Every structure is written in structure tokens, then in C-alpha cells.
Amino acid sequence: xxGVSRRGFLRTAGGAAVASTVLVVGTxxxxxxxxxxxxxVAYDDTPIANRRVYNYGDGQFNTYTDSNGRFSAETSxxxxxxxxxxxxxxxxxxxxxxxxxxxxxxxxxxVGQSNTNLGDIGVPQGFLVDMRALDxxxxxxxGATPGVRHNGxxxxxxxxSTNGNGWAQFDGVNFRGLEAAGRVExxxxxxxxxxxxSLSERVTVDGPKTVTFQIGEGVTVSDAGTSVxxxxxxxxxxxxxxxATTDLPTDTATPTATADVPTDTVTPSDTATATGTDxxxxxSASTQAARRGFFGNGESAGEFGPLxxxxxxxxxxxxxxxxxxxxxxxxxx
Amino acid sequence: MGRGKPALWSALLGLxxxxxGAWLYLSQQQYPPVxxxxxxxxxxxxxxxxAYVHIVSPSKxxxxxxxxxxxxxxxxxxxxxxxxxxxxxxxxxxVILLYFTRIPYVYPTLTFAVGLYTFSKGLYVYWxxxxxxxYMTNQRVVKEYRFLSLVRREVPHRKVRGVQERQSLxxxxxxxxxxxxxxxxxxxxxxxxxxxERSEEFADAVRDLI
Numbered sequence: 189x190x191g192v193s194r195r196g197f198l199r200t201a202g203g204a205a206v207a208s209t210v211l212v213v214g215t216x217x218x219x220x221x222x223x224x225x226x227x228x229v230a231y232d233d234t235p236i237a238n239r240r241v242y243n244y245g246d247g248q249f250n251t252y253t254d255s256n257g258r259f260s261a262e263t264s265x266x267x268x269x270x271x272x273x274x275x276x277x278x279x280x281x282x283x284x285x286x287x288x289x290x291x292x293x294x295x296x297x298x299v300g301q302s303n304t305n306l307g308d309i310g311v312p313q314g315f316l317v318d319m320r321a322l323d324x325x326x327x328x329x330x331g332a333t334p335g336v337r338h339n340g341x342x343x344x345x346x347x348x349s350t351n352g353n354g355w356a357q358f359d360g361v362n363f364r365g366l367e368a369a370g371r372v373e374x375x376x377x378x379x380x381x382x383x384x385x386s387l388s389e390r391v392t393v394d395g396p397k398t399v400t401f402q403i404g405e406g407v408t409v410s411d412a413g414t415s416v417x418x419x420x421x422x423x424x425x426x427x428x429x430x431x432a433t434t435d436l437p438t439d440t441a442t443p444t445a446t447a448d449v450p451t452d453t454v455t456p457s458d459t460a461t462a463t464g465t466d467x468x469x470x471x472s473a474s475t476q477a478a479r480r481g482f483f484g485n486g487e488s489a490g491e492f493g494p495l496x497x498x499x500x501x502x503x504x505x506x507x508x509x510x511x512x513x514x515x516x517x518x519x520x521x
Numbered sequence: 522m523g524r525g526k527p528a529l530w531s532a533l534l535g536l537x538x539x540x541x542g543a544w545l546y547l548s549q550q551q552y553p554p555v556x557x558x559x560x561x562x563x564x565x566x567x568x569x570x571x572a573y574v575h576i577v578s579p580s581k582x583x584x585x586x587x588x589x590x591x592x593x594x595x596x597x598x599x600x601x602x603x604x605x606x607x608x609x610x611x612x613x614x615x616v617i618l619l620y621f622t623r624i625p626y627v628y629p630t631l632t633f634a635v636g637l638y639t640f641s642k643g644l645y646v647y648w649x650x651x652x653x654x655x656y657m658t659n660q661r662v663v664k665e666y667r668f669l670s671l672v673r674r675e676v677p678h679r680k681v682r683g684v685q686e687r688q689s690l691x692x693x694x695x696x697x698x699x700x701x702x703x704x705x706x707x708x709x710x711x712x713x714x715x716x717x718e719r720s721e722e723f724a725d726a727v728r729d730l731i
Contacts, residue, residue: 244623482626496626498619499556505633506563509641513570516645517668 224299225260226306228253228273231313236288238277244341244485245270245296267299270485272341273311275367283347283358289314289369289393293339314367315396318412319356321378322402328354332401335375335388336368340485350376368393376401527651531571534605534644538564541616556620567644574648577667582656592657592726596716599695601647608640646716655714655723662702662727664712674712680704681731684724692716700724 228236235257243249246267253259263269271294275286283290294309321332334356336343348358348366355364356376368374375388378401389407391397396412482492494500542560584590611632618629649666656663663675682705688698698720704710717723 248623480623480626482630484625485623492626495630498626498629499553499559501619501626501630501633502556503559505637506559509637510563510566513641513645513648517570517648 221262222265222299222301223260223303224263224267224269224297224306225258225304227257227308228259228294229257229308229310230288231311236273236275236311239288240274240276241294242272242274242341243269244272263299265299265301269297269299271295271297271309272338274343275314283361283366285316285363285367287313287315288367289338290366291336291338291341291343292369293341312369314369315393316363316365316412317368317372317374317391317393317396318365318398319350319374319376320354320398320400321350321356321376322354322400322405323378323380324402324404326402328352329378330354331379332356333377334366335373335377336366337373337375338368338370342373374399374407378403526575527648528572528575530647531574531644532568534609535564535567535571538567540564545620570648574651574668577652580667582654582658582663582665584658585660587659588661589659590656591659592723594655594657594714594717594723596650596653596655596714597695597697597718598647598650598716599697600689600691600716601643601650603691603695604639604643604646606643608636608638608643611636612640650716655712655717657723657726657730659730662712664714676702676704676710676712678727678730680710681727684727684731686720686724688720700727702727 228239228241230236235253235255237253237255237257239253241251241253241259241261243261243263246269247263249261249263251259251261273289273292273294275284275288275290275292288311292311292314294311297306317336319334321329321334323329328350330350330352332350332354334348334350343366348356351357351364356366357364358366371390371392373388373390375386378385378387380403385403387401387403387407389399389401389409391399391409398410398412400408400410402408480496482495494504538560542557542562542564544557545560546554546557582590615629615633615636618624618632619626649668652668653664653666656665659678661675661677662681663673666672681702683703685701685703686698687701692698697716697718700714700717700720700723702712702714714720714723
């Protein structure tokens with residue numbers, strides 16, 4: 189085979205390979221839109237109305253349930269959804285005590301090749317979690333930032349902080365704490381003179397809890413017994429304090445909806461549009477995405493440290509590149 | 522991408538990084554502004570090195586008494602073009618995957634590693650080729666490379682023991698070749714001329730002189 193014909197062959201083969209790759213990738217990435225719908229119900233089978241449903245899986249979307257608890261949104265066919273419920277109104281960030289957890293990961297769901305109805309998705313009862321920040325001397329800290337995550341998804345820090353007595357409280361509400369259900373990760377960033385001191389603890393919320401974060405002492409969790417309705421300045425003392433290392437019961441709050449609902453459960457009549465649908469909208473400041481990991485998102489995140497930091501990845505890559513180029517250029521061919 | 526304009530081409534390649542970094546720094550809310558700094562720094566590195574390469578062009582070979590330059594060649598930039606053309610889309614894909622999706626980091630890390638390696642390799646080949654000249658005189662074969670300092674490798678015709686021609690896959694696709702002129706004394710005594718157009722012609726000319 190002459191040089192010219194060999195070159196021509198290789199060019200043709202290379203072109204065909206590139207064209208095939210583009211075709212395969214294009215076919216794999218461009219998929220038709222289908223409608224996914226469902227209904228979110230509370231532990232007592234009442235619909236959870238006007239609350240946010242966020243999909244962190246394939247074909248992200250952000251929508252709200254209607255007055256009957258129904259939601260619908262467009263996503264790509266065959267998508268795998270990871271749905272999270274936020275107890276946040278479609279109209280305002282009116283945080284309420286309504287026995288609905290502030291953030292609850294509803295699980296993963298498979299979408300079929302056509303419109304898919306996920307059916308009723310149950311949410312367990314939310315209980316009040318009263319969180320308090322103390323400094324190393326046991327004095328309350330104002331302006332500390334609480335956080336709560338369920339299965340990696342969490343509520344943002346924009347609307348909640350500790351008050352003058354160190355108790356976590358949303359802006360503009362007349363009750364302390366937040367509602368949670370199941371096994372959640374509670375955290376508190378406590379400002380210090382030179383920065384922040386962060387504490388976190390995984391807690392199974394199967395009833396009202398009081399959680400105290402103290403610099404130097406760690407986290408203590410106690411059963412509050414009754415929810416606290418007022419914002420009085422009286423100090424609430426835990427009645428039965430256990431250390432954070434105590435083995436807590438396993439997740440007893442199980443959603444009634446089962447993850448991985450069979451696909452293609454199509455009910456065309458059941459695709460009513462939820463009020464306030466906001467497909468593909470960006471995440472608002474009040475919610476946080478499921479924590480992003482190296483090999484997977486959610487609870488497995490955080491195992492690979494710096495590799496899960498886009499800034500470290502970017503800086504590391506560019507630094508290696510510059511060093512490599514400089515080394516080669518200085519050394520010559 | 523033509524030889525002789527490394528400042529222009531490097532600026533064209535570096536400006537998207539500067540622009541992307543400026544956007545990350547000034548015009549978005551999702552990530553801290555500091556995320557734009559490495560992009561701007563990398564873009565400025567490309568622009569600066571390109572301008573430097575543009576300035577430090579190789580000088581004409583100094584010849585001895587009775588020595589005559591028979592042939593002058595420069596490496597061709599097609600291999601660099603191919604590598605940069607492959608690397609840039611992968612880097613763009615990395616930015617999309619890393620900053621505009623929430624898929625696990627392993628995917629953008631893979632595209633970043635492959636894309637940045639290919640792009641950087643293409644940049645290096647482009648700059649190194651811009652600074653390299655091959656000469657064949659009636660007495661010797663010379664390869665001259667100047668970045669910060671001058672590196673000149675040469676083999677006198679009387680010491681040439683072999684001429685080898687090679688083509689990598691990319692060079693085959695773009696019609697280039699390597700010519701290795703060896704003195705038989707090991708790798709330190711050979712001149713390796715890369716990315717050369719009509720490499721067969723050059724190799725035959727060397728063979729005719731030995």
C-alpha cells in the first residue's frame with residue numbers, strides 16, 4: 189500500500205470513527221421530553237400542598253405541588269430522578285410548623301419512555317428539632333448558622349441563624365427550631381474571633397429533639413418531649429442529655445413511597461400540571477443540592493476530600509499543565 | 522495555525538480562558554469569584570508564553586568556512602493543531618460538566634485530565650516547533666532550538682551511520698514524518714527532526730550526502 193493510499197485510508201477511517209462517535213454521543217444525549225408526575229402526601233395521607241419538589245438527578249427540574257399535593261414536570265425519557273421535598277412555599281419562604289420535614293429526600297425514581305406517574309409518595313411525620321449554639325464557656329452564641337441535611341440534601345443558610353439565646357430560628361417566625369424526619373445530619377457553624385467552628389452530628393429524628401452544639405464539648409442530643417412554641421428568653425435545659433457518640437436508633441422514619449418505582453406506569457389522565465411549575469429553574473438560595481461526590485452524589489459524598497472540590501481540581505490541573513509545559517520547553521525536544 | 526504568528530494564535534487560544542475566568546469572577550453567583558482566578562492565570566500564561574515565543578525567533582545558522590546551507594526546514598504545525606483541536610472541546614465539556622451539572626466529579630475529572638493533557642501537549646508542540654529549525658549544510662545536519670537558551674544538536678555527514686524515518690498516527694493522518702539522523706554512538710549523538718513535511722525528501726537528501 190503506497191503512502192498516499194495508506195494516508196487516505198487512515199483519514200477515511202479516522203473521519204468515520206469521529207463521525208460515529210459524534211452520532212453515538214448525540215444519540216445518547218438527545219432524548220425526548222416526557223412528563224413525570226406524582227402526589228406528595230404526609231404521614232396522615234393529607235396532601236402536602238404548595239411545597240417545592242426538586243429533582244437533583246437526570247434532567248434537573250424544580251417544581252411545586254398544587255393544592256392537592258400533585259406535581260408534574262418535564263424531564264428526559266429514561267431519566268433517573270432523585271427527588272427532594274422542601275417544606276418551602278411556592279409563594280414565599282414562609283417556614284411553618286406543619287409536621288412536614290423541612291427537607292426530605294424522597295428517593296430515586298426511574299422514568300419510562302413515555303409520560304410517567306410516580307403515584308403517591310409518602311413523607312414521614314416531621315418533628316421539631318431545637319438547635320442551640322454555645323461557646324466554650326457555655327454562653328449562647330448569636331449569629332451561628334445551623335444546617336440540616338437528609339440523604340445529602342439540605343436547607344440553605346440564608347434564612348436561619350441563632351438568636352440572642354443561641355437558639356436556631358428562621359427569620360420572621362414565632363417558633364424556634366426546624367422540623368426534620370428520619371436520619372439527618374445536623375450542623376452548626378459557630379463564629380469565633382478569627383473564623384468559624386463547625387460541628388455536625390447524625391441524628392435519627394423520631395420525636396422532638398434538642399441538640400446543643402458547644403465549642404470544645406461537642407454535640408449533645410436529647411429528647412425534648414414537647415415542642416417549643418414560643419421564643420421566650422428562658423433557657424431550656426435538656427432533661428436527658430446523651431453524648432453525641434451514643435448509638436442512636438436506626439432510621440425509623442421510612443417514606444411510604446418506594447424508590448425505584450416501576451417505569452411506564454403511564455396514566456395520561458393523571459398529568460395535570462402542578463401550580464407554579466418551574467421546570468429547569470435554578471436552585472434558589474434557600475435550598476442546597478444533594479452533596480456532590482466523586483463517584484456518586486448523596487451520602488457517599490465527602491469520601492475523596494480535595495478531589496470533590498472543583499476549585500482544587502481546576503487549580504491542580506492548570507498547575508500541572510503549566511509545570512509540564514514549562515519543563516518541556518526549558519528542556520527542549 | 523501558521524508558523525510565524527505564535528503571539529496571535531496564543532492570544533486567540535488564551536483569551537477564552539481569560540474571558541471564562543472573568544465571567545466566573547464577575548458575572549455569576551453560583552461559585553465564589555476566586556474560581557475565576559486559575560482560568561485567568563492559565564489564559565495569561567498562554568498569551569505571555571506565546572508573545573515570548575514570537576519574540577525569540579531562531580537566528581540564522583552560523584556557518585564555517587566553505588560551509589553552505591543546502592536545505593532549511595521548520596517543523597509543521599499540523600500535529601499541534603490536531604492536538605489543540607481535540608483538547609479544546611474536551612476542556613469546554615469539562616467546564617460544562619464541572620460547573621453546570623451536578624454529576625459526580627469523576628466524569629469532569631476524566632475529561633479534564635484528557636483534555637488538558639492533549640491541549641497542553643498541543644500548545645507545547647506548537648511553541649517548540651515555532652522555536653525549532655532544521656538545517657542541512659554540505660558538512661552537517663543541524664537542529665536548532667532556542668527558548669531561554671540555545672540548544673543546537675548536529676551530526677557531521679562523515680559520522681552519519683544511519684537515517685531513520687518514522688511517522689506517528691497523527692503524523693500519518695496529516696502527512697508529516699520524523700527523520701532521525703544517527704551517528705551510531707547512541708541517542709546522545711543523533712538528531713531527531715519531528716513534524717517535518719516531505720520528510721522522505723529530506724531523508725533522501727541526507728542519504729545522498731553520506
